[in-house]
Amino acid sequence: MIRLFNTLFRKELLDASRDKRSVMAGLYYALGTPILMCLLFSVLLKQLSSTDELQITIENAEAAPALVHYLASKEINHGEGDKVKAIRLQLSTDFQQSMQQGRPAVVIIDADRSNDRLQSAIRRLERALSQYSNEVAHLRLLARGIDPNLLQAIDVQMHDQATPDSRGGMFLGVATLSIILTLFYAAMNLAIDTSAGERERNSLTLLLSQPLSSLQLVLAKVVAISCFSMAGLLLILVVSKFAYGMVPWQQLGFSISLNLDFMLFAIVVGLPLALMSASLQVMVSFMAKSFKEAQTYVTLVLFVPLVLSMVTTYNIADDYLQWLPIAAQQQAMIAFLKGAVIPVPQLMVSSVITLLIFGVCSYASSRLLKSEKVVFSL
Amino acid sequence: MNKHVLSRFYQASALLPLLVSSALFAAPAEVGVVTTNPTKVQLVPCYAKDLPDRLLCGTVQQPLNIKAVKDAENQTISIHFAIIPAIKPLYPTEAVLAFAGGPGQSAFDAAAVFAQALRYARENRDILLVDQRGTGKSGLLQCDGMDLVSQFAFDESTADIVALAKTDTLACKEKLQVDLNHYTTVAAASDFEAVRQALGYQKLHLYGGSYGTRMAQEYMRQYPAAVVTATLDGVVPFNQSLGALGAASDASVAALYAYCEASETCHQQFPRARQQLQQLIQQLDAAPVSTRVRHPRTFALIDLTLTRAKLQQAIRFALYSNNSRALLPYTIEQALAGDYSPLVGLMLSQDIVQQLSVGVNFAVVCAEDVPFWTAESRAEFAKSYLGRTWMQSAEASCAVWQTPAVDVAYTQPLQTATPVLLLSGGLDPVTPPAWAELAMSQMPNARHLVAPHATHIVASQSCAPKLISQFINQQSAANLDASCLNQELRKPFFTNANGVASLTAEQE
Numbered sequence: 001m002i003r004l005f006n007t008l009f010r011k012e013l014l015d016a017s018r019d020k021r022s023v024m025a026g027l028y029y030a031l032g033t034p035i036l037m038c039l040l041f042s043v044l045l046k047q048l049s050s051t052d053e054l055q056i057t058i059e060n061a062e063a064a065p066a067l068v069h070y071l072a073s074k075e076i077n078h079g080e081g082d083k084v085k086a087i088r089l090q091l092s093t094d095f096q097q098s099m100q101q102g103r104p105a106v107v108i109i110d111a112d113r114s115n116d117r118l119q120s121a122i123r124r125l126e127r128a129l130s131q132y133s134n135e136v137a138h139l140r141l142l143a144r145g146i147d148p149n150l151l152q153a154i155d156v157q158m159h160d161q162a163t164p165d166s167r168g169g170m171f172l173g174v175a176t177l178s179i180i181l182t183l184f185y186a187a188m189n190l191a192i193d194t195s196a197g198e199r200e201r202n203s204l205t206l207l208l209s210q211p212l213s214s215l216q217l218v219l220a221k222v223v224a225i226s227c228f229s230m231a232g233l234l235l236i237l238v239v240s241k242f243a244y245g246m247v248p249w250q251q252l253g254f255s256i257s258l259n260l261d262f263m264l265f266a267i268v269v270g271l272p273l274a275l276m277s278a279s280l281q282v283m284v285s286f287m288a289k290s291f292k293e294a295q296t297y298v299t300l301v302l303f304v305p306l307v308l309s310m311v312t313t314y315n316i317a318d319d320y321l322q323w324l325p326i327a328a329q330q331q332a333m334i335a336f337l338k339g340a341v342i343p344v345p346q347l348m349v350s351s352v353i354t355l356l357i358f359g360v361c362s363y364a365s366s367r368l369l370k371s372e373k374v375v376f377s378l
Numbered sequence: 379m380n381k382h383v384l385s386r387f388y389q390a391s392a393l394l395p396l397l398v399s400s401a402l403f404a405a406p407a408e409v410g411v412v413t414t415n416p417t418k419v420q421l422v423p424c425y426a427k428d429l430p431d432r433l434l435c436g437t438v439q440q441p442l443n444i445k446a447v448k449d450a451e452n453q454t455i456s457i458h459f460a461i462i463p464a465i466k467p468l469y470p471t472e473a474v475l476a477f478a479g480g481p482g483q484s485a486f487d488a489a490a491v492f493a494q495a496l497r498y499a500r501e502n503r504d505i506l507l508v509d510q511r512g513t514g515k516s517g518l519l520q521c522d523g524m525d526l527v528s529q530f531a532f533d534e535s536t537a538d539i540v541a542l543a544k545t546d547t548l549a550c551k552e553k554l555q556v557d558l559n560h561y562t563t564v565a566a567a568s569d570f571e572a573v574r575q576a577l578g579y580q581k582l583h584l585y586g587g588s589y590g591t592r593m594a595q596e597y598m599r600q601y602p603a604a605v606v607t608a609t610l611d612g613v614v615p616f617n618q619s620l621g622a623l624g625a626a627s628d629a630s631v632a633a634l635y636a637y638c639e640a641s642e643t644c645h646q647q648f649p650r651a652r653q654q655l656q657q658l659i660q661q662l663d664a665a666p667v668s669t670r671v672r673h674p675r676t677f678a679l680i681d682l683t684l685t686r687a688k689l690q691q692a693i694r695f696a697l698y699s700n701n702s703r704a705l706l707p708y709t710i711e712q713a714l715a716g717d718y719s720p721l722v723g724l725m726l727s728q729d730i731v732q733q734l735s736v737g738v739n740f741a742v743v744c745a746e747d748v749p750f751w752t753a754e755s756r757a758e759f760a761k762s763y764l765g766r767t768w769m770q771s772a773e774a775s776c777a778v779w780q781t782p783a784v785d786v787a788y789t790q791p792l793q794t795a796t797p798v799l800l801l802s803g804g805l806d807p808v809t810p811p812a813w814a815e816l817a818m819s820q821m822p823n824a825r826h827l828v829a830p831h832a833t834h835i836v837a838s839q840s841c842a843p844k845l846i847s848q849f850i851n852q853q854s855a856a857n858l859d860a861s862c863l864n865q866e867l868r869k870p871f872f873t874n875a876n877g878v879a880s881l882t883a884e885q886e
Contacts, residue, residue, distance in 0.1 A: 073866075073867070101876065140877065144719050145720060145721070249466060
């Protein structure tokens with residue numbers, strides 16, 4: 001029994017590894033994604049941190065030289081040319097007069113708030129303006145012999161529980177998702193090849209004519225594919241470790257570091273997922289009539305992990321969704337990276353569900369293989 | 379009722395109100411906790427004022443008397459420290475040790491200011507804040523002060539300042555019951571070393587502000603091997619008595635009025651600004667003004683006896699920040715015209731003195747400064763009003779404390795080959811750039827950078843935080859591009875109670 005399975009498993013491994021193109025396609029994802037992410041994050045961070053000089057258009061600057069000067073000290077300047085952001089700061093013509101009379105002097109920020117690329121710059125300008133406003137107001141009170149602290153009726157002191165690692169929520173979500181997706185992408189080509197592909201090459205019938213149960217056949221395929229998925233996982237973890245190490249996280253006040261402990265954790269958590277991913281994709285491929293059709297269906301299946309991950313990362317749905325496969329595993333990985341408490345019950349339940357799905361899909365595939373319609377794709 | 383605060387205004391050298399500028403520009407730095415170093419001490423999460431980040435705090439026990447032969451009879455003092463963890467701890471065995479000013483300020487209380495000034499340095503290294511013995515949470519030596527109402531009403535012109543300093547100090551000495559000999563700069567250095575060893579840091583980068591620069595220099599003198607770089611901001615050399623602060627303050631006033639004369643709006647509005655100041659000083663010298671003003675917080679009408687002493691103190695503290703400097707000509711003109719409200723506003727900035735540890739302040743002044751005065755230096759101090767009054771009350775108080783002088787070698791400039799970055803503000807009313815030159819005479823690897831328009835503590839007003847971080851990373855100040863320090867930091871003068879009627883020329 002075991003020997004039989006071993007033989008089958010070795011055959012599947014050999015088969016799969018012979019198809020270098022399929023194997024490499026899966027591994028390209030594991031290799032390329034972290035590097036792409038690294039580049040993406042670096043660009044994003046550069047936009048977010050925006051510690052560089054900010055160039056905007058300041059109209060009527062001569063109305064408030066002191067303000068313009070203050071902005072310059074915060075590295076916000078009037079500029080001309082390409083580097084200028086589409087933000088116009090209009091100073092009212094009676095700025096000086098209003099200041100003198102103690103009326104609020106009007107400044108207009110003219111910009112498109114829905115433009116993502118401008119948001120941080122607008123916030124920065126607003127912050128600088130309110131700081132200037134504050135500064136002048138403080139001095140006005142001092143000039144009247146009044147303690148400026150009177151403006152601050154309550155003193156709000158923030159005690160932030162966050163550790164730097166726990167800050168990069170969005171980035172962690174994307175990073176962990178890309179790691180989990182490997183388990184699907186690395187399996188995709190092999191799953192199609194070993195099922196729909198084998199059927200088209202007519203070697204499936206040959207296999208089925210051997211004295212084997214179809215469940216053994218399916219399990220051998222699934223386990224072999226899972227091995228490649230896990231190899232992909234290992235690869236992406238290693239590549240991620242180096243790629244994310246190069247992103248200048250510190251500019252945002254946190255860091256993401258994938259250490260050895262996390263890698264081991266990800267492998268343990270990823271194992272049931274690999275089995276599920278392989279069995280699911282094998283089943284879908286068998287259900288398809290042809291190789292091409294299988295490719296389409298499997299691509300659709302890949303949306304499932306994506307949706308489940310989005311749901312938890314962006315808090316779209318209720319808490320009960322966090323017990324589902326992929327979502328719970330991803331949350332556990334994020335918690336591990338943040339150094340927070342890992343949601344063990346969720347992780348356990350979802351791992352069990354994951355294994356159940358693996359069982360169900362494998363069994364369903366084996367049932368499918370008993371049907372002539374499936375075997376000969378009639 | 380006692381009158382400590384009053385005499386302390388003369389007494390306290392109050393070199394470093396690191397906190398002055400932070401009140402106006404409270405822009406919280408964004409960061410948090412990463413690392414824990416190999417520790418022999420227990421670290422607990424803690425928070426400092428105005429800093430949202432989670433810090434790690436702890437204490438080490440140190441002998442009170444560092445020269446004691448037998449530990450058995452020696453009292454211990456608990457030294458409190460806090461770690462502001464690095465964001466990305468690339469150098470876990472290094473830390474930036476920050477020294478607060480005063481003398482007598484708590485480094486932990488100033489954590490937000492340090493976090494801001496060292497925000498770039500913090501990207502890769504922990505920042506270590508140790509409360510110097512006698513300050514903050516390391517056994518604060520504090521005596522009660524006088525409340526604002528009694529302060530305002532008090533008439534210094536009729537009181538005998540020397541006698542007052544004496545009674546104040548006696549009361550304080552009774553209350554504290556300590557031997558100030560254990561609280562000198564020399565005695566405190568070993569506490570910083572003990573914290574370093576307890577936390578397992580192999581190398582330190584020092585950052586000192588104001589008096590903290592002297593503490594940093596003393597640490598370098600005693601533990602040269604532990605220091606990789608030192609940044610001294612608002613430098614207080616060993617070979618410079620604090621009594622010279624009067625001259626520094628006068629020079630800073632002169633620079634302010636020179637700027638007013640050069641500025642078109644200010645000159646137009648206050649053509650006789652300099653004379654007005656002299657006039658007010660003379661008037662108050664001749665006879666103090668008794669009047670009623672609004673309490674700055676309660677708005678109640680209270681008595682104000684405006685004396686020359688009060689005026690000079692108000693000006694002295696107003697000079698610390700470019701914001702309050704902009705109010706000065708207006709304030710003086712109003713006071714001459716009989717409106718004292720703006721002056722009351724400026725008097726508020728003296729609040730910072732309340733936060734200082736009286737004990738540490740006296741320990742430094744009485745053991746490390748007064749004993750080394752010469753007839754020459756006395757004559758020098760006496761030239762300015764602030765220097766004169768400070769000298770008188772310091773002598774009177776130190777006579778009460780009876781603290782023995784430290785070794786005379788203390789007054790020698792520090793000799794070190796360690797890379798040192800010295801920062802000075804051109805308008806600094808307490809530690810002028812010339813002091814940094816005095817300090818670096820025996821430092822072959824030192825570089826002195828002057829921000830011409832900065833006041834006290836350059837790192838909280840200019841691009842210096844970036845320079846400090848570069849200096850720490852390069853371990854050399856030679857290649858720093860200091861051109862950004864020339865940035866204009868002065869504010870346009872207030873010409874009425876609402877602000878400026880600035881012309882374009884104002885900015886040039």
